[in-house]
Amino acid sequence: MGAYPERKRPVYLNLFKIRQPIGAIVSIIHRVTGIALSLMLAPALYAFDLSLRSPADYQRVADALSTVGGRFGSLVVVWMLVQHLYSGVRLLLLDLNVGVRIDVARRSAWLTLLASGVTVMMIGVLLI
Numbered sequence: 001m002g003a004y005p006e007r008k009r010p011v012y013l014n015l016f017k018i019r020q021p022i023g024a025i026v027s028i029i030h031r032v033t034g035i036a037l038s039l040m041l042a043p044a045l046y047a048f049d050l051s052l053r054s055p056a057d058y059q060r061v062a063d064a065l066s067t068v069g070g071r072f073g074s075l076v077v078v079w080m081l082v083q084h085l086y087s088g089v090r091l092l093l094l095d096l097n098v099g100v101r102i103d104v105a106r107r108s109a110w111l112t113l114l115a116s117g118v119t120v121m122m123i124g125v126l127l128i
Contacts, residue, residue, distance in 0.1 A: 083116040
């Protein structure tokens with residue numbers, strides 16, 4: 001060919017086919033929930049401000065949140081908040097060298113997912 005030896009070209013890497021460990025998945029979820037919560041801060045503040053303007057505006061916000069979509073959206077936000085909190089505490093403990101053994105770290109990752117699910121289910125029962 002030329003003066004350069006033949007090189008193997010990189011192959012297409014499908015990140016969805018790579019099986020990530022549970023710690024990596026929880027870490028990614030922590031980052032995504034943090035970004036989503038940050039992006040939802042402005043609309044939440046707007047709804048809060050609207051609810052404080054007048055009794056009629058408060059009722060509009062309350063009616064919007066009491067629909068099926070509003071309740072579902074509220075549960076999604078609660079899940080993101082508690083998942084971000086629980087996985088953040090887990091990551092903080094890992095930074096402090098608490099639970100760094102691989103078996104303990106994997107259990108704590110699963111525990112954050114389980115705890116956030118249980119928390120959302122308990123709050124969901126209260127919303128019904």
